[in-house]
Amino acid sequence: MSALNRNILALREMSPEEIQLILDQAQEMKEILSRPIKKVPTLRGKSVVTLFFENSTRTRMSFEMAAKTLSADVTGFSASTSSLAKGESLKDTILTLNAMKADAFVIRHSASGAAHFIARHTSARVINAGDGTHEHPTQGLLDMLTIRQHKGTLRGLTVAIVGDIAHSRVARSNVWGLTKMGARVRLVGPRTLLPADVERLPVEVYTDLRRGLSGCDVVNILRIQMERQDAGLFPSVREYAQTFGVDRSVLREARPDVLVMHPGPMNRGIEITPDVADGEFSVVTEQVTNGVAVRMALLYLLLGGSNDAAGH
Amino acid sequence: MARTESVQVMDGDEIRRAITRIAHEIIERNHGAGGLVFVGIQKKGVPLARRIRDAVQAIEGVELPLGTLDISLYRDDYGSRTAQLVPTDIPCSLTGKTVVLVDDVLFTGRSVRSALEALIDFGRPAAIQLAVLVDRGHRELPVRADYVGKNLPTSRKEEVLVMLGDDPCADRVVIRKPGGGEGDR
Numbered sequence: 001m002s003a004l005n006r007n008i009l010a011l012r013e014m015s016p017e018e019i020q021l022i023l024d025q026a027q028e029m030k031e032i033l034s035r036p037i038k039k040v041p042t043l044r045g046k047s048v049v050t051l052f053f054e055n056s057t058r059t060r061m062s063f064e065m066a067a068k069t070l071s072a073d074v075t076g077f078s079a080s081t082s083s084l085a086k087g088e089s090l091k092d093t094i095l096t097l098n099a100m101k102a103d104a105f106v107i108r109h110s111a112s113g114a115a116h117f118i119a120r121h122t123s124a125r126v127i128n129a130g131d132g133t134h135e136h137p138t139q140g141l142l143d144m145l146t147i148r149q150h151k152g153t154l155r156g157l158t159v160a161i162v163g164d165i166a167h168s169r170v171a172r173s174n175v176w177g178l179t180k181m182g183a184r185v186r187l188v189g190p191r192t193l194l195p196a197d198v199e200r201l202p203v204e205v206y207t208d209l210r211r212g213l214s215g216c217d218v219v220n221i222l223r224i225q226m227e228r229q230d231a232g233l234f235p236s237v238r239e240y241a242q243t244f245g246v247d248r249s250v251l252r253e254a255r256p257d258v259l260v261m262h263p264g265p266m267n268r269g270i271e272i273t274p275d276v277a278d279g280e281f282s283v284v285t286e287q288v289t290n291g292v293a294v295r296m297a298l299l300y301l302l303l304g305g306s307n308d309a310a311g312h
Numbered sequence: 313m314a315r316t317e318s319v320q321v322m323d324g325d326e327i328r329r330a331i332t333r334i335a336h337e338i339i340e341r342n343h344g345a346g347g348l349v350f351v352g353i354q355k356k357g358v359p360l361a362r363r364i365r366d367a368v369q370a371i372e373g374v375e376l377p378l379g380t381l382d383i384s385l386y387r388d389d390y391g392s393r394t395a396q397l398v399p400t401d402i403p404c405s406l407t408g409k410t411v412v413l414v415d416d417v418l419f420t421g422r423s424v425r426s427a428l429e430a431l432i433d434f435g436r437p438a439a440i441q442l443a444v445l446v447d448r449g450h451r452e453l454p455v456r457a458d459y460v461g462k463n464l465p466t467s468r469k470e471e472v473l474v475m476l477g478d479d480p481c482a483d484r485v486v487i488r489k490p491g492g493g494e495g496d497r
Contacts (some may be wrong), residue, residue, distance in 0.1 A: 003396065016423075021396070027395035028382070036405075037433040040385040070385075300385075 004301040007119045007126040010135040011177040019177060023145050026290065026297035032069060043072035046303045049220055051077045051093075051118075052129070053109040057140070058129055058288065059129050060263060061083060063106045066295035072303070075102070090114070097123045109130070127295075128198050138298065139263050140173030144181060146283050147162040147218055149290070150259055155182035160212050160254075162188040162246060163222030163271050166195045167234075167249055170263045171222060186288040189244060190214030192233040203240045209244050213253040219248050220261040226272045239269055247273040251281065262265050322462060322485035326443065326474070330461035331360075334443055335367035342410055345372040347438070349406060351379040353415040353427050354398045356483035361414035372459050377403045381413075407435035413460075416474035420443040421436055421455030424464075448472050448487060468486075490491040 011019065031052040032040060050068045052060050052271045060076070067074045077097070083156065090109075097105070107115050112132030119126040130136040148154055159178055167185045175185050187194060188206045198205055206212030213219060224240055234240045235259045251258060259273075260281040268274045277284065335473060339345055345368050352361030358380050364377045379402040386396040413427055424433060425444060443459035448466040460480070464487070471488040 025397050028399060031400055032385075035433055036435060040433070041429070042385040 003304065004298075006302075006304070007115075007128075008054065008218055008298055009126065009128045010136055011113045011137045011140045011173045011180070012135065012217045014137075014177075014180070017018045019141070019144070021182060022141055022294065022301065023148060024295050025143050025301060026057070026141070026147075026293040029300070030290065030293040032296070033289065034224075040069065040071055042300060043067070043070040043303055045281060046072040047075065048072045048077045048104045048106060048299065048303075049077060049097055049100075049265045050129075051097075051105055051109075051239065052109040053090075053107070053114070054109055054130070057130070059108065059136075062288070062291045063127075063129065063138075063295050066292050067299055070296055070299055071291070072103075082241045090117065094121045096116050096262045098124060102290060104299065115199065116218075127298060127302070130169050132169065133172075133245070134169055135173045135176075136169040136263075137173050137177075138291065138294055139170045140177040141298075142287055142294045143174055143219065143261060143263070144168075144177050145290045145294055146260060146287050147262065149286070151217060153182075154178060155256065157181050157183045157217040158186065158215065159218040159220060160186040160188050160206075160216040161222065162244060164193045164224050164233075165189050165198075166193050167221070167225060168222050170220075174220060175203055179203075186212055186216065209246070209250055210253050210279040212252060213220075213246075217256060218259045218261065219246060219251070220263075221262065221272050223265060224267055226267075229301060241270045245269075245271055245273060246276055248275060248279070251276060263285060263287070314449055318486045320347055320486050321419075321464060321485050322446075322483075324481045324483040327483045328460070328480055329330055330445065331363050331367055331450065334459040334461060335371055338364070338368055338412060338441070339371060340445070341441070341458070343370075345374050345376060345388070347408070347410050348412060349377045349379065349404065350412050350414060351381050351402065351427075351431065351435075353413065353423060354382040354400075355382055357381075357414045358453035359369040360443075361412075363476070364412070364414060364443060368493045378402050381422060381427055381430055383426040383430055385481075386430045388422060388426065400433045405433060405435045406437045408438050409435075411437045411440045411453070414443045414445055415456055416445050416470050416476075418442070418447045418457050419450055419472075421451045422452035424455045425453050445474055446472055 035299050064074050094224045097203045102124050106127045106129050107118055108129040109131050112134035115126055115128035129135055178185050186206055191207055210285050258281050262284050350361045350365040354360035365376055367377055382398050382400045384397055441458040444457045445461040446464050447457055447460045448464050450468055469490045473486050476483050
């Protein structure tokens with residue numbers, strides 16, 4: 001049996017012990033990426049299918065690199081060139097792919113709950129690579145790993161998540177993961193970009209950037225999605241940049257050893273100034289490396305071990 | 313059949329003498345300690361590798377690198393659960409070096425096969441030699457040790473436990489027989 005006998009759909013559903021295990025294993029996986037030969041034979045003969053119904057470059061490449069480093073075979077699937085264009089339903093697509101005996105599906109979809117739906121129709125392991133505005137658990141895990149590497153622990157830290165929280169699955173995964181691991185989370189943004197159910201989340205809410213960053217250990221800055229402006233959620237990009245853009249001056253409110261994070265892709269000059277993005281507090285590129293390590297750990301924990309691990 | 317649960321087969325003094333002898337054999341075989349790198353297989357091979365390395369250093373008066381190797385990702389004999397990874401730390405390139413691979417017990421040879429595959433991912437050593445404290449037989453692969461602390465005939469059902477702690481006087485090797493001791497199958 002594999003070490004984690006479950007799918008990875010949402011950090012909200014996971015226990016602190018499971019999160020701890022994944023982070024510990026990811027830390028060891030990172031060492032492999034610095035070896036002269038970055039390949040281990042662990043998942044030889046396992047097949048991983050990436051199902052991206054929504055555009056992505058870094059998450060998809062990160063999963064592919066993780067799977068290939070562990071010697072799994074990776075088959076890509078992109079919605080635009082598939083039979084979905086001929087009107088096949090998601091369920092039929094999954095049943096077809098399932099019949100091809102994939103060991104794991106990595107899925108990104110614009111509908112919240114899509115990964116849960118797929119998990120109900122397959123015996124293979126399912127990893128959610130982002131579903132609608134619900135969760136993006138692997139991003140939450142890589143953010144936690146990055147913080148832990150710099151701060152030693154997550155317990156007792158104050159993490160501010162800044163920007164378009166309402167539409168952000170990254171924010172939700174961070175909120176659930178970080179609070180389970182004992183950190184305090186602040187959501188910072190204009191009221192129109194805070195989720196409707198914000199009072200049900202275990203967070204503190206700030207609508208003033210300066211106060212939101214005051215004394216915090218980590219600032220996680222979210223991408224502002226330009227298309228939201230058309231929906232009238234904030235008056236103009238320039239005004240957003242002036243009130244919620246993180247620059248050097250506002251960063252002085254945070255602790256002197258603050259970490260600056262961003263899940264990418266960045267709008268430089270809007271939610272983050274270029275000098276902050278490239279500055280001494282930024283760990284953005286480490287997040288990318290840790291993303292590969294976290295995905296390696298998940299694939300290992302889900303698919304490693306004896307051959308009945310994938311359930312068929 | 314014996315009902316004994318465990319039998320001590322080596323005490324602290326015997327282990328210390330075996331390690332000293334292995335250290336001398338390593339130096340003799342390699343005409344000194346130049347270019348040696350010690351690598352312990354996680355987890356029980358690591359403290360033994362450190363003891364042997366320290367003994368060689370003490371005899372030759374040189375500093376020698378010590379690494380750790382987790383072979384979980386290279387195994388062909390997964391247990392019922394996926395092993396949790398522990399640190400792999402190879403402190404230098406292995407290309408051109410003589411690696412002394414160290415494990416506590418040599419049994420089927422499968423761990424050593426995994427370790428050889430893993431080591432080669434860190435470079436191309438001039439040679440890899442194997443040191444073990446106990447060779448208990450029952451090989452399933454063509455693997456042999458270059459340095460052996462003690463050859464110990466065992467039944468497949470028995471368990472050999474090497475206990476190396478902070479206090480060398482408390483070190484010991486025991487054979488644990490399965491409950492009731494029904495012998496080999």
